[in-house]
Amino acid sequence: VSAEIDRIPVFVKAGSVIPMEESLQYACEETDAPFEFRVYPGKDAEFILYEDAGDDYGYEEGICNRISVTWEDAGKKLKVGSAKYDFPQSIRRRKCRVTTPESERVVEYQGEYMEISLS
Numbered sequence: 330v331s332a333e334i335d336r337i338p339v340f341v342k343a344g345s346v347i348p349m350e351e352s353l354q355y356a357c358e359e360t361d362a363p364f365e366f367r368v369y370p371g372k373d374a375e376f377i378l379y380e381d382a383g384d385d386y387g388y389e390e391g392i393c394n395r396i397s398v399t400w401e402d403a404g405k406k407l408k409v410g411s412a413k414y415d416f417p418q419s420i421r422r423r424k425c426r427v428t429t430p431e432s433e434r435v436v437e438y439q440g441e442y443m444e445i446s447l448s
Contacts, residue, residue, distance in 0.1 A: 343371025346400050346407070348378055350418075356383030359417045363424040363435060366398065366407060368447075370429055374400040382416045394419065405429075405448040412440040 330338045341347070347369075351362040368374075381393040397410035412421045421440035426433060432447045 341369045343369060344374040344400065344402065345369040346374045346376065346398060348398075353418065357417045361423070363426040364420045364438075365426045365428060366409075368400055368407060368427060368429045370400075370402055370405070373402050378420075380412070380414075380416055380419050383418065394421075396420070405446065407445045407447070409438060409443050409445070411442050412438075415440075 332338045345368075347367045349365040349367055351360055353360065376398055378396040378398050379393065380396070381388040387393070392414055394412040394414050394416075396412050397408075399408040400406075401408065407427050409425075412419065415421055420438050423438060424435055425438045425445075426435050427445050427447060428434075429447055434445055434447055436443070436445055
């Protein structure tokens with residue numbers, strides 16, 4: 330692939346969903362910047378987004394979030410599962426930006442299951 334000298338081409342597998350966060354300086358830093366789900370359409374995808382407090386051993390007792398994230402390519406929907414716990418850097422009660430190369434949608438995630446349509 331040809332590219333200008335100041336640009337680096339990045340190849341991403343179709344059906345990838347990449348969770349992205351503005352740069353944080355430490356584990357428990359709070360931010361009001363939107364959390365981003367960058368979707369590369371072409372196939373279905375699913376993964377578990379893991380969150381914990383980042384500063385203690387509560388995860389050993391199950392105090393953590395395992396949020397299911399599913400991309401349904403045919404319907405252009407991102408499905409985000411529920412989150413039980415609040416942590417300073419959690420995506421719960423934050424704006425989330427869902428982007429594809431063709432579209433963008435910003436929603437507020439309250440910690441409950443939601444479907445975000447990009448069609």
